Each structure stands twice: as C-alpha cells, then as structure tokens.
Amino acid sequence: MKVLVIEDEAELRExxxxxxxxxxxIVETASDFRSALDKVSVYDYDCILLDIMLPGGSGLQVLDLLKKEGKSDNVIIISAKDSLDDKLKGLELGADDYLTKPFHIAELNARIKAVLRRKQRDGKNTLEMGNLVLDLNERSLSINGESVPLNRKEFDILNYFLLNKNRLVSKNALAEHVWGDNTDQADNLDFIYSQIKNLRKKFLVKKAEVDFEAVYGIGYKLVEK
Incomplete structure (x- = not known):
C-alpha cells in the first residue's frame, strides 16, 4: 500500500x-504546495495525509484537484484544532476523514487502516460481521435478517468498530471519531460505556454472533463469538 504524507513540519513529517x-x-512525502501538486498529478496513492496549511498554497486546493480527478475519497486531513471551517470545507470536497493536531500515531494508523478497508470494499455499501449487516446508505442494521433500530450515535459507533473489527479501539479515539473534537473537554467518557451497553443489549436480544470485548482502562474490540 502506498501512502503520501503532505506536511510542512519536518519533524512531524518524519x-x-x-x-x-x-x-x-510505501511512503512518499511532500513538504509544500507545489511538490504536493506534482505528486498527486502524476501518481496514485492508496491513502493521502493532507495538511491544510502549506508553503505556497492551501491543502484545500490540492484536495480540489483530487476531487476533480476522483481521488478525494482516500484523503485524511490533518490540521489544527481551530480550523473548523477548513475541516468542513475539506469534508465537502470529499475528504474521507479528519484528524486534529496533536494526535497519537496509533490513532493515525487506525484511521489509515479504516480508509484502506473502505477502499477495499469495492463500492459495497454494507459492512458485515457474523450475522450482522450494516447498511451505510440506509444507516440501518439487520441481525439474522431482522431489522434492529439504532440511534445516530449507536450507528456511528458500530460503523467505526466494523471498520476496525478485531482491533482494539481506544475510548479516546472512539469519542473523537463519533462525538468530535470537543470530547477532550469532558470530565469522563462514561457516555461511551452507556452506548456500548445499549448495543450489547440489542445484540443479546437478536442473538448476534459478535460482541464488544472490553480491554480494561483502554477501550473495546468488536469480535465474533
């Protein structure tokens, strides 16, 4: 898999x-707007990490070019917390995900793996595990062919876990992905436990073949029974 890192901060880039x-x-890098344009114009990448603030231009201009060429769905924007407008604009231009600085390398790796798994679905609009089928277009869940109602957060949580099935997802990573950047101001992450608990109840009632495996003090894995 080939990844392009577009980032002007030399230390972070390395x-x-x-x-x-x-x-x-396989990793290539670009440190400014011109070199980023040169690389994305000539080469194809499985995933692109794109900083917004670049010497010589904006990462959003790079993203606009990628969108015109149908390549913007494999882009993860990495930028500062205070650039909400850039975040929204980037997502409108088709960026796949958004990660705020500073971030943990483990979280970045998880986001990249999620992007690559989505690409490998070859356009399928469902995620499956055991007897679960999550329809991404309809935002609906079925277990053993029976519809299971989910609220918006439950759907987003399950979607994230299915993209990272059998992998440990930290509470902080889950909170940021589903609830946004402001979760770092929360006193605790008990609201995550409540949502997981509700999903587990629904799994139990419908005899789901998967469950959340808790890893004390860290987070959860979605695993097959």
Whole structure:
C-alpha cells in the first residue's frame, strides 16, 4: 500500500513517515504546495495525509484537484484544532476523514487502516460481521435478517468498530471519531460505556454472533463469538 504524507513540519513529517514504514507501507512525502501538486498529478496513492496549511498554497486546493480527478475519497486531513471551517470545507470536497493536531500515531494508523478497508470494499455499501449487516446508505442494521433500530450515535459507533473489527479501539479515539473534537473537554467518557451497553443489549436480544470485548482502562474490540 502506498501512502503520501503532505506536511510542512519536518519533524512531524518524519515521525509519521517512520511509523508508516514500520507498518510496511510505501511512503512518499511532500513538504509544500507545489511538490504536493506534482505528486498527486502524476501518481496514485492508496491513502493521502493532507495538511491544510502549506508553503505556497492551501491543502484545500490540492484536495480540489483530487476531487476533480476522483481521488478525494482516500484523503485524511490533518490540521489544527481551530480550523473548523477548513475541516468542513475539506469534508465537502470529499475528504474521507479528519484528524486534529496533536494526535497519537496509533490513532493515525487506525484511521489509515479504516480508509484502506473502505477502499477495499469495492463500492459495497454494507459492512458485515457474523450475522450482522450494516447498511451505510440506509444507516440501518439487520441481525439474522431482522431489522434492529439504532440511534445516530449507536450507528456511528458500530460503523467505526466494523471498520476496525478485531482491533482494539481506544475510548479516546472512539469519542473523537463519533462525538468530535470537543470530547477532550469532558470530565469522563462514561457516555461511551452507556452506548456500548445499549448495543450489547440489542445484540443479546437478536442473538448476534459478535460482541464488544472490553480491554480494561483502554477501550473495546468488536469480535465474533
């Protein structure tokens, strides 16, 4: 898998590159607007990490070019917390995800893996595990062919876990992905436990073949029984 890191901060760029190389990705980098344009115009990448603030131009201009070429669905924007307008604009231009600085490398790796798994679905609009089928277009869940009602947060949580099935998802990563950047101001993450508890009840009633495996003090895995 080939990843392009577009980031002008040299230290962060090298840290990200080194971590991805250890994950056996082929990694290329660009440090400014012009070099980023040159690379995305000539080469195809499985995932692109895109900073918004670049010397010589904006990452949003790079994203606009990618959208015109049908490549914007494999982009993860990495930018500062205070750039909400850029975040919204980036998502409107088709970016797949958004990660705020500073971030943990483990969280970045998880986001990249999620993007790659979505690409590998070859356009399928469902996620499946055991006897669960999550329809991404209808935002609905069925277990053994029976419809199971979900609220918006339950759907988003289950979607995230199905993209990271059998992988440990930290509470912080889940909170940021589902509830947004303001979760770092919360006193605790008990609201995550409540949502997981509700999903478990629904799984039990419908005899789901999957369950959430708690890893004390860290988070959860979605695993098959």
């Amino acid at each position: 840290i990200v590159k080194d971590s991805l190389v250890k994950e056996d990705y």
